[in-house]
Amino acid sequence: MHRRPVPLSKAYRLLNHGPTVMVTSAHAGRRNVMSAAWNMPLDFSPPKVAVVIDKSTYSRQLIEASGVFGLNVPCRALAQAAHDAGQVSGRDLPAEADKFQRLGLQTWQEDGQDGLGLPMIEGCVAWLACRVLPEPRNEQVYDLFLAEVVGAWADERVFADGHWLYGPETDPALRTLHYVAGGHFLTIGEPLSVDLGD
Numbered sequence: 001m002h003r004r005p006v007p008l009s010k011a012y013r014l015l016n017h018g019p020t021v022m023v024t025s026a027h028a029g030r031r032n033v034m035s036a037a038w039n040m041p042l043d044f045s046p047p048k049v050a051v052v053i054d055k056s057t058y059s060r061q062l063i064e065a066s067g068v069f070g071l072n073v074p075c076r077a078l079a080q081a082a083h084d085a086g087q088v089s090g091r092d093l094p095a096e097a098d099k100f101q102r103l104g105l106q107t108w109q110e111d112g113q114d115g116l117g118l119p120m121i122e123g124c125v126a127w128l129a130c131r132v133l134p135e136p137r138n139e140q141v142y143d144l145f146l147a148e149v150v151g152a153w154a155d156e157r158v159f160a161d162g163h164w165l166y167g168p169e170t171d172p173a174l175r176t177l178h179y180v181a182g183g184h185f186l187t188i189g190e191p192l193s194v195d196l197g198d
């Protein structure tokens with residue numbers, strides 16, 4: 001088990017490099033997952049995020065009902081699932097054979113001290129538990145949801161002490177995914193640091 005808590009002050013770094021995420025949700029005994037390329041960090045402290053959740057999605061229904069969602073950062077090993085979660089709707093699937101089951105996704109339950117009771121996807125490299133900050137106009141007009149991050153975790157093999165550890169020696173299977181379109185992703189590349197000056 002490589003999952004470690006990330007201080008909330010560093011949670012924005014889990015999304016700052018623009019990975020595609022898998023949004024998890026749960027309400028009244030139902031749970032679901034969808035892909036979301038349109039996401040971003042929004043603030044440092046308390047950390048906030050923005051994500052587009054289309055009106056047509058079943059995820060939107062569960063998130064509007066529960067007021068919470070999880071952002072799971074998948075890696076290359078989960079590329080097919082990260083794509084397929086965005087191709088089918090969980091709306092018509094029975095609870096006992098939901099999208100997680102259909103895609104072969106194992107989950108851990110985010111139910112710590114201040115847990116929101118969200119399913120989180122095993123094998124991802126970072127996770128953010130988020131509580132919706134209601135902004136009805138943004139949600140209705142732009143499908144844009146803002147949320148506060150109340151819990152954050154990362155895989156210690158690729159994120160530690162507030163930094164992604166990606167380098168030439170990183171296991172390719174652990175590299176984050178960045179969606180382009182049409183089933184085409186890029187995986188995260190090599191580090192490049194510039195002079196910070198004095």
Ligand SMILES: Cc1cc2nc3c(=O)[nH]c(=O)nc-3n(C[C@H](O)[C@H](O)[C@H](O)COP(=O)(O)O)c2cc1C
Pocket residue numbers: 020032033034035036037038039052053054056057058059060082083084085086087088089090091099179
């Ligand atoms: C890689 C990828 C990225 C996507 N990004 C978004 C997104 O940012 N926002 C959105 O509303 N839908 C996005 N979609 C589409 C949803 O994931 C798709 O509608 C999904 O089937 C909804 O599932 P649900 O009805 O089970 O919630 C994306 C799809 C793919 C394949």
